[in-house]
Amino acid sequence: MSTQKYKDLVEQRTKQTLQEWTEQPHITEKEIYRFLHNLKGTAGTVGMKEVEELAETTLPYFSDDSIRTWRVEEWGEYLYPFIPVFSAAPSALAVKGPVASLEQDTLYGEQQQNEILIIDDDVELVAYLKESLERQSYYVSIALSAERGLRFFYESKPDLILLDLKLPDQSGMEVLNQIIGKAKKERIPIIIISAEQSKEIVMEAYALGVMDFVTKPMDMDLFIVLIGNRFEMKREWQEAIIIDELTGAFNRKHFNQTIKQLISDFRRTSRIFSLALIDLDHFKKVNDTYGHLSGDEVLQAFALHVQESIRVEDVFCRFGGEEFALFLPNTDAASAQVVIRRIQETFSAKEFKGKNEAFHVTFSCGISEVTKSENEADKLVEEADQALYASKHAGRNQTQLFTELLTESLSGAVLNVIIVDDDILIRTIVTHHFSGWKPANISHIRINSFGNAQEFLDSGWYSPEEKYIILLDGVMPDLDGVEVLERIRGAYPEVNVLVIMLTGRNNQADIVHALQMGADDYVIKPFHMPELLSRIERLAHRFLF
The missing domain is CATH 3.30.70.270 (Reverse transcriptase/Diguanylate cyclase domain)
Structure with a gap:
């Protein structure tokens, strides 16, 4: 299905919804909020930039928690302006990063994508760093605690670490002492990012072996250049060395x-x-x-x-x-x-x-x-x-x-991809693209989707002999996505279930809660399919068998 067909579906569904609402005496504010929330994410995903921006500016006028009802002459003032936006440029709304097929070489080829691990509990800063760095084509993992940061470090071997000195469970200096030896052997640069500026702390960090000490607040333009500089230095190291220092084997x-x-x-x-x-x-x-x-x-x-x-x-x-x-x-x-x-x-x-x-x-x-x-x-x-x-x-x-x-x-090797999202168009798009995915060592992919979180939980979806990648919407009408995540992590072994949260851009509380509850990653709506698929491919590489 082409990108334009998805755009046509968005337009058709939007106009149909407004027509149905026009014939009803009133609409709940919660329905309007959900409509705008889904429209923002879906329009952005399929490349309808103007529709996404209008939904984003209209959304703050409504609340998911309100019990108010709206008459057509009230809600129409906010929603009818969408109709001329659809009609303005049906094929000129595509933006950079269109929906792509799984056959694109850039998704699953040999293109190198450096991975950065951020260990910091400042959610707003972490979200901003993640968005800024991924715009530069880096892959970013987030740990909001020392314990999770250490786990990420040992399991995924990132290419560079950004470490805060103030963490909720132990100090950044304690984390540094635990990882610096292995990081040096593996040539993983560590950059401290901290509001702490005392000369003693900075000297201690440098003495232990960190590469840089950047104080908060940071100039993001300079910081991006610094990151690029350190990766170039790391590349030069790697080109000059053929021995793995930890084991003595060739690299x-x-x-x-x-x-x-x-x-x-x-x-x-x-x-x-x-x-x-x-x-x-x-x-x-x-x-x-x-x-x-x-x-x-x-x-x-x-x-x-x-x-x-x-x-x-x-x-x-x-x-x-x-x-x-x-x-x-x-x-x-x-x-x-x-x-x-x-x-x-x-x-x-x-x-x-x-x-x-x-x-x-x-x-x-x-x-x-x-x-x-x-x-x-x-x-x-x-x-x-x-x-x-x-x-x-x-x-x-x-x-x-x-x-x-x-x-x-190996016909019994099954990977289940499950999409839990109340937006039917999102489920359709994601299902369509995953239907062509063929990861190594998996002979069969089973794709399923649910528009209702409770239906998913009650479906008997889990089998201990199989692996699961769950794409979980953060905001759904029946159960909150984080609550669903909490139930998954409480009932099923993490080794068999990988969970990626799909979340709204400004929903920082959900992001922090999801990461604390064990989400493996999150993707901000609207997203482009190449971004989502390459992210899942990378996570799946260390998750599958």
């Missing part, structure tokens, strides 16, 4: 160089090689149970164990987080499987200690082999990744080889 840069070199060699000489993708099983549980220092020790011990178990010509890389990759030149997939299974057996017997108790760690692995028909880097990685998922799906601590029949055996 992702060297991985990319190696696979290109091996493929080029294969095309020239027909010399085969195999690629093994490795993922430590239940590593998040290790961090949660024994602490992140123990987790780092496991990563280091695993890397050392593999390096001591392979040949000189083999190349071992840290692929990201607890994921690793091993290139085995002159080795077919079956022989590579023998090597990996031997490493699995010896590593699983290794004993670790944390919190005065012993524990063991295993890993899963998927292997692909270069062939004349499959000798593209992306395809080889995708095949190894599918085999890795098959190992996890089969119970973990296993090694699987990629075969053409493998994807058929």
Whole structure:
């Protein structure tokens, strides 16, 4: 469905609603508020800028809590002006960032988007920073507490951190002391943003290793330039280094160089090689149970164990987080499987200690082999990744080889995308775009939508064997979206359910409450589909299996 068709639907629905209301003796103020609230979000999403702006300026005249009723001659003064706006320029209302299809290369290609983690409980400032930075094509995660900030840091490995010194549960300096060592090893710049300006605090922060100390209030133009400068510096660091300092394995840069070199060699000489993708099983549980220092020790011990178990010509890389990759030149997939299974057996017997108790760690692995028909880097990685998922799906601590029949055996891998929004047009647009989404390792996507929050809660939507991404409207007529979020987080394991709140631009109270209750992210209405889809793709990458 084209963008113009969506615009026509918005216009048709608006005129139809006004016509129906004209025939009624009175309309409740709550109905008018909901109408304007939905129109603002939907019009902005499909690129009807003038309609969005008129809805935004009209909305403050009405309240969602009022019990007042309005006669047609009263509400008509505010709502009839929408009709000529629709008629003015039916096809000239498109703005930059139109609704896009899932096939766009910029959504799911290799385009790099730097991730910034903001740890600050000043909701208004955080929302402003998020909007300003994402306008510059950065991806922004938000933590309103030290505890959530630490969790984000260890789980998502951001590219840069903005840290406030005043947090509700512990001081920013305490957080800094906990993360600075790992941040230095991973070369993650930390910028303090604080109203605190004492010389002693600033000196302490710099002595610990922060890159910059920016005082509030900040000049946003200068701040944006500073962020860009630090990312350019980080890029130069990464280009100069090929060793992952935490584990001693080669890094992702060297991985990319190696696979290109091996493929080029294969095309020239027909010399085969195999690629093994490795993922430590239940590593998040290790961090949660024994602490992140123990987790780092496991990563280091695993890397050392593999390096001591392979040949000189083999190349071992840290692929990201607890994921690793091993290139085995002159080795077919079956022989590579023998090597990996031997490493699995010896590593699983290794004993670790944390919190005065012993524990063991295993890993899963998927292997692909270069062939004349499959000798593209992306395809080889995708095949190894599918085999890795098959190992996890089969119970973990296993090694699987990629075969053409493998994807058929994964037919049970289901991802559910659920849209809970009382605006039928929003549900239609989002459902349409997700119908073409095909994330890696998922053979089937099930899309469902609900216009009523209670209907969703009562639908029996959850199955523990499946994964869920829920897009949840923040304002609905029957149940508040944050209340629905609270029920989800109280009843279902967070590891299986990712929740993204869809919220109004000025609804700061809902934003802070949603983040505190465990929302994984929020998107401000009106939104453009490319923004929403790329955001979900990024979250899903670390959420799925």
